[in-house]
Each structure stands twice: as C-alpha cells, then as structure tokens.
Amino acid sequence: FAYRMERHRNAFAVFSVRRGREAMPDTLARFAYRYRRGLFFVHGPYYVEILAAEKTAALEQAMQRLGEAFINTHTVQTEPIPELDLFPPEDLIPDSVALHPSGAFGFEAFSDLFTARYRVRGGEATVFFRVCRSPAAAIQLAADYEAFLMEYDGEAAPVSNALPNSRQIRMSDTYTLVFTHGDMFAGVQDAAASEQAHTLARRLHVALSSDRN
Numbered sequence: 001f002a003y004r005m006e007r008h009r010n011a012f013a014v015f016s017v018r019r020g021r022e023a024m025p026d027t028l029a030r031f032a033y034r035y036r037r038g039l040f041f042v043h044g045p046y047y048v049e050i051l052a053a054e055k056t057a058a059l060e061q062a063m064q065r066l067g068e069a070f071i072n073t074h075t076v077q078t079e080p081i082p083e084l085d086l087f088p089p090e091d092l093i094p095d096s097v098a099l100h101p102s103g104a105f106g107f108e109a110f111s112d113l114f115t116a117r118y119r120v121r122g123g124e125a126t127v128f129f130r131v132c133r134s135p136a137a138a139i140q141l142a143a144d145y146e147a148f149l150m151e152y153d154g155e156a157a158p159v160s161n162a163l164p165n166s167r168q169i170r171m172s173d174t175y176t177l178v179f180t181h182g183d184m185f186a187g188v189q190d191a192a193a194s195e196q197a198h199t200l201a202r203r204l205h206v207a208l209s210s211d212r213n
Helices: 008-018 057-073 135-151 194-212
Strands: 002-004 032-035 038-043 046-051 098-100 113-120 123-131 155-157 167-171 174-181 184-191
Touching: 008 038, 008 046, 008 098, 038 057, 046 057, 113 194, 123 194, 135 167, 135 174, 135 184, 167 194, 174 194, 184 194
Parallel strands: none
Antiparallel strands: 002 046, 032 038, 038 046, 098 113, 113 123, 123 184, 155 167, 167 174, 174 184
C-alpha cells in the first residue's frame, strides 16, 4: 500500500502515529521500521506499507526488495521537518518522535503536536510542543489544556523554578507540566514525579530558546 500525502511531514505524521513500541527500526530509509510481518517507511510524500502473509526469510527479503524498488522508481523532493531537531537529545528514547495531526492526548485542540518519549530516573514521560499563531494563542492553549485536565479530576500542583506561563497538574499518580516560549506551547506529560516533569521541561525550554536565538 502506497499512500501519497500532501507533504513529507504529512507522510511522517501517519508513519509516526502508527508506529508502536514493538516496532523494530530498519535501514531502508530515514523513517522505516518493521513488524513481524510488515515493512513500513516514508519516502518523500509517500507513506508505504508492505505486508507479508507469514514470517519467512524469503518474504522478508522480498519486502526489502520491494521497498528498494519503490524508492528507486519514485523520484521525490523531501522537505525538511525542522521541529524534529528541537527535542533535547539527553535521555531521548530512540525512534519515539511523532507528529500528531489532531486530537493528541484526547484533546481536540492539539493539532500538529510533536511528541517524544524520554526515560528519566527509571521512568518514562512524554515531551511535547507545537507552534501557535501567536504568543497570546500559546498562552491560551496552555490555559485551555489545564482546564481540560482539571475536568478529568486533575489537581493543581506547585511549580518550582517557574517557566513562562507554566502550570503543573497532578493526574492520579502522574504529573503534567505546561509552559510557553514565545509562540511555542510546550510541556511534559505522564511524568511519574514532579521533579521528573521539571527536569524535562527545563531541558525543553533551553532547547527551544537556543533554536529561537
């Protein structure tokens, strides 16, 4: 199955959202992975799935040849996705960066949200950000997401070393911390401890600040 999307970033979005934790990275393309009976990759605006009826060495080789043939016969121009380089590299879980076209975390206002998973102090958390229309829109989105979490039994939690327009919400046994940086809305989700959320948020703020400078 070869799906031609509008742009390279759209193809990456589909690829990244469908990629599960059990996916095994593949060297066919920059964005490529395998499952037990499938090969999935991005080639310019194309998102491609090659599926096999069963797992055998012969079919694995055939999938690889099909993937190579598709790439070789489709000349494309790949536009860069600069947001992928904004995530802090320390403790980043490889191949976990994703682009959610809409409805990330069950929140309808989260469109074009970039996320990545991190492993800090033995636990995992998700770092995220998106570019808004203006600084005011970023501030409003932070307030709206806080209100959304509070509707689902979230509780306001203290914020230390406050980042711009930051707020922290405790959800049962996890913490979410959001902040803004100019027209950027950003934060940390599902942190096991407040300290973990603050550590990752500070790193992300530094990375975003360095990029904007």
